[in-house]
């Protein structure tokens with residue numbers, strides 16, 4: 001799609017990474033071609049919903065620290081913990097724009113594609129399968145993201161995630177509803193547990209919940225509730241690095257952890273997806289302010 005063909009309300013940008021700025025009556029936002037990465041989404045009348053680190057590295061081929069990085073084809077270091085780059089290469093690769101449209105109410109929809117064989121060996125030398133990815137992003141009163149994975153001529157096994165960084169007033173006065181009674185794997189302690197009551201953040205938190213349920217982030221400091229509805233995802237990851245881990249990350253400010261919380265739409269480990277040749281899988285999330 002050529003830049004001339006972009007509808008009113010969507011303009012190309014070159015920095016800090018190439019992509020598109022959305023400015024309509026319904027919302028403003030930014031999406032980069034690097035990783036089909038939603039970097040900003042602010043529905044009209046609200047504060048920004050997505051968090052972005054002031055220390056993020058905006059080099060092509062490097063992960064952006066904030067917004068919604070895409071996880072594919074492995075989560076973290078993969079099922080055995082030995083895969084690099086962390087969280088796979090989809091967030092590092094340069095996607096292409098398939099189409100762009102703006103509805104009469106101002107919802108901007110951008111469709112991006114990534115063809116497996118075109119991903120350079122520099123980022124994907126250990127994953128030589130044939131596959132295609134599509135990312136549909138609609139920025140309006142809600143933020144809708146649909147990740148579609150299509151297998152090529154052979155069976156395709158993968159992990160995936162929409163690794164959403166939410167902006168909150170103070171994570172110490174924020175809780176997550178919808179995971180009560182769900183089993184989780186605690187990556188900090190390496191043990192399994194069951195969630196008792198609401199999820200609160202009182203220390204480094206890195207948990208994979210076995211849950212297909214919708215969740216709500218209740219932010220007391222800013223007095224807002226964010227709803228995350230999901231389809232095709234069997235797990236929710238909740239992550240905040242807290243004090244010590246923040247200091248180990250060069251692209252994350254030491255004092256930024258109170259202002260963010262990741263609630264991620266995921267299929268990993270035992271919930272990895274295996275597609276037969278030619279089959280497709282859709283995982284989506286819809287984020288709204290209640």
Ligand code: BG6
Pocket residue numbers: 063076086087163187206207237239264
């Ligand atoms: C989370 C993981 O999804 O992402 C954490 O559960 C990880 O273990 C975090 O630290 C950030 O990952 P990265 O690769 O973007 O630094």
